[in-house]
Amino acid sequence: MPELPEVETIKRGLSCFLIGAKITKIDVKCPKSFIGTQITSKVNSIRRFGKALVIDLSDKNSLMIHLRMTGQLIFDPKSPNTTSNRFAAGHPSDNFIASLPNNQTRVVIYFDNGILYFNDQRKFGFIKVLKTTEVENDSFIKKLAKEPWNISPDEFYQNLQKHRNSSIKATILDQSVICGLGNIYADESLFAAKIHPATKTGRIARSQSDLLLQAAANVMEKSITSGGSTMATYVKPDSTKGDYLEKFAQVFRKEGAPCPRCQTTILKTKVAGRGTHFCPQCQKEQND
DNA sequence: CTAGGATCCTGTCAGC
């Protein structure tokens, strides 16, 4: 699910509501989804490390949240309590407009100004209590590479060299190579840079590496600007469902459609164990 | 050390 742009969208959205708000109670509906003990304190700040969200609290604890494939965060302000006033982001689904909690609600965090629901169909995501001083020592956060707009072309290219025998798609999904890309933005970035997803990383030329890095930064910045997968784009004004992907995706879930550059039919295959979309004309195989 | 596959879990959809 949520990749970096969606988590950034959540960070910005929740910051408006939660900075200074006090947690009054945490209701854990699925033990697997919450690691730690009951907490009651105020929110000092909200940070993001790649796809992980960190809520820093006044008692020197932090809540680290990773949504993985199907996690969602939905905040209902106490007043007025209507779905039109709701902030919802993460994996898009009808939960965004559903009455909550429901059978996919794993954790409910009560604040003095509203209720935050953590929904997660597949239970891969989690909320974990950490000492704030230990956040940057967390095993996941520690391994993260820099984000596309912070990593230098030299460093990115060097990181690629550690995975020369792996496909370029698998390599850029590795958060220790470049942080923030998931299955959508990997496909979109490779399309923008005109690189076949199955290309061996060792065959990526320096000029292609530079192009790919630029593409990743562009694609994700554009998505952050449009708000990731927020409810506003998921539910249209007439209350019918929309797909925010349609706004910018060139290849992701576009198999059978014409390539926006050359009209060749977009294909879907499997690379790195993941569904992979590309244009066979624009993104030629480079492997001998 | 890297590379690839299985795995965690629930739900939906296509194809018999």
Add this chain to the structure above:
DNA sequence: TGCTGACAGGATCCTA
């Protein structure tokens, strides 16, 4: 209708 397998916006663990 009911079953079955494939698949899903992620990351880790295990094996070779």
